[in-house]
Amino acid sequence: MDVKSKEAYRKMTGRKYLFLLSILVAIFLTFILDIMTGPASLSAKEVISTIFFPAYSERSVQVIVWTFRLPVALMAVVTGITLGLAGANMQTILDNPLASPYTLGISAAAGFGAAMAIVFGVGVLPFADTLFVPVNAFVFSLISCMAIYGIARFKRATSETIVLTGIAVLFLFDSLLALLEYTANPEQVQAIVFWLFGSLTKTTWTTLGITVGIVLLVIPLLAIDVWKLTALRLGDDKAKSLGVNVERMRLKGLILVSVLTSTAVAFVGTIGFIGLVAPHIARMLVGEDHRYFLPFSALSGAFILSTASVLSKVVVPGIIFPIGILTSLIGIPFFVWLLLYKKRGYW
Numbered sequence: 001m002d003v004k005s006k007e008a009y010r011k012m013t014g015r016k017y018l019f020l021l022s023i024l025v026a027i028f029l030t031f032i033l034d035i036m037t038g039p040a041s042l043s044a045k046e047v048i049s050t051i052f053f054p055a056y057s058e059r060s061v062q063v064i065v066w067t068f069r070l071p072v073a074l075m076a077v078v079t080g081i082t083l084g085l086a087g088a089n090m091q092t093i094l095d096n097p098l099a100s101p102y103t104l105g106i107s108a109a110a111g112f113g114a115a116m117a118i119v120f121g122v123g124v125l126p127f128a129d130t131l132f133v134p135v136n137a138f139v140f141s142l143i144s145c146m147a148i149y150g151i152a153r154f155k156r157a158t159s160e161t162i163v164l165t166g167i168a169v170l171f172l173f174d175s176l177l178a179l180l181e182y183t184a185n186p187e188q189v190q191a192i193v194f195w196l197f198g199s200l201t202k203t204t205w206t207t208l209g210i211t212v213g214i215v216l217l218v219i220p221l222l223a224i225d226v227w228k229l230t231a232l233r234l235g236d237d238k239a240k241s242l243g244v245n246v247e248r249m250r251l252k253g254l255i256l257v258s259v260l261t262s263t264a265v266a267f268v269g270t271i272g273f274i275g276l277v278a279p280h281i282a283r284m285l286v287g288e289d290h291r292y293f294l295p296f297s298a299l300s301g302a303f304i305l306s307t308a309s310v311l312s313k314v315v316v317p318g319i320i321f322p323i324g325i326l327t328s329l330i331g332i333p334f335f336v337w338l339l340l341y342k343k344r345g346y347w
Contacts, residue, residue, distance in 0.1 A: 016286045016296075023299045027077060030306040034073040037313045040064055075203040076309040076323075077302045078211050079264045080274060084301020085215075086260040087275025088282065088294055089222060092229050093253035095236075096163050100275035101261035104148065104166030106141045107272065108173035110265040113140030115177055115192045119184045133195070134207075134266030141265065144169050145258035149251060162250075198269035198324025200309060207267040214263045218256055225249065226290040233288050271324045273331025274301045304330070 035047045042050075042061065050057040050065040057065075087100045101107050113136035148165050181189050222229075228249055231239040236246050264271070282296035305323070308330060312321040 016292045019285045020292070020296060020299065023296070023303055027299060027303050027306060030303060030310060031073050031077060034076060034306055034309050035065060035069045037310055038064070038069060039318065071203045071205050071208050072200045073306070073309065075200050075208050075211065075268065076306045078208065078215060079200070079268055079271065080278075080300075080302035080305030081298040082211065082215055082260045082264040082301070083271065083274035083305070084278035084282075084297040084299070085218070085222065085294065086257045086264075087277075087301070088279040088297035089229070089253050089260075090257050090275070091279050092232055092290070093250045093257075094162055095232065096160070097280070098276070099163055099166075100273075101141075101257060101265075102270075102272040102275055103170065104163065105168075105170030105173055106144050106166075106258060106261045107265055107270050108170050108177065109144030110137035110141040110262050111196050111270050112173040112177045112180070113137045114195055114266070114269075115180045115184075116140075118191045118195065119180050119188050137266040138262040140173075141262035142258050144173065145254050149254045153247070153251075194322070195269045196324070197322030198271040198327070199320075199322050200268055201320060203267070211263055211267060214259060218260055221252075221256060222294060225252075226294065229253075229290045229294075230288060269322075269324060271305070271327050273327050274304055277331050277334060278304060 032044055032047055035051075036042045036044060042064065046057070046061055047065060050061050051070065054062050054066065083101070090099045090101065090104065091097060114133045117133045117136040148162060148169055151165050177192075181192060184192065228239070228244045231242045231244050232246065232249060234242075239246055239249075261275070278301035279293075279297045281300040282293050286292040286296045305327065308323050308326045311330075312323050312326050315321050315326070
């Protein structure tokens with residue numbers, strides 16, 4: 001590599017690190033703003049001092065921050081990371097810009113599992129009585145993911161066939177969910193609809209800890225395959241010529257996507273468009289190198305969901321809007337804007 005090439009590579013890498021630093025700062029600001037916002041407004045100084053020096057804060061402020069707002073604000077960031085990573089990994093392994101846990105039916109399967117638990121009051125794992133709704137969501141999302149891969153593997157299918165199979169799964173579970181809603185009583189329908197809207201308000205330190213633990217387990221499994229994932233974007237044939245076992249990568253990727261998606265959906269409900277939009281933002285800013293693409297997709301998801309969490313509390317003062325509605329309302333026009341005004345192809 002000559003001097004000019006080294007200089008150009010150094011500038012390009014520096015720009016990517018600058019983007020990463022910028023979005024980290026943006027996430028921190030929205031995170032603090034999320035804790036400040038609510039029926040009892042707090043200043044940034046009160047929030048920061050209560051987080052780092054709780055012993056010097058008023059008791060009421062401690063309760064507001066540590067009991068109610070901090071776990072919710074952290075859950076917004078962690079869930080955004082989860083969905084951003086899931087979407088980025090799915091778009092890469094399926095080589096399709098429209099692939100996401102939402103569009104391939106994994107979220108719909110999780111929604112059906114949760115609705116079944118709400119309507120019938122039982123879970124697929126009888127020993128998980130207190131968590132039967134999230135456990136059902138997790139099990140059904142895993143089943144849908146394995147069904148998609150099993151059908152595709154049986155037919156030795158291409159990534160396009162996997163996407164079409166996922167769309168079929170989406171319609172199947174949407175139909176089954178509609179059937180459950182048709183047979184449920186009004187209270188059960190209300191509970192299902194509220195759950196499907198997506199909400200961070202039921203977050204506890206326990207559910208946050210489970211989500212963080214699973215994300216921390218999955219990230220290293222993705223990190224060790226970054227160059228293989230980058231190679232997959234060159235196409236199956238070129239990836240195989242570089243020694244990548246494409247089928248194994250797809251299976252591993254679908255399992256990880258299933259784990260990430262079901263974890264997020266199980267505790268906060270169905271939240272769409274994060275997994276679809278966040279990878280496109282990352283691809284525009286840092287390109288296809290998965291050493292940067294995966295982290296930036298995760299951070300983009302965190303920023304979008306943290307911003308949506310703030311907006312859910314300020315759109316109508318005194319009312320917390322379901323966050324799933326806001327992400328869709330924000331995500332659809334933003335995604336259309338990306339499609340219409342992009343200056344060059346990002347896929």
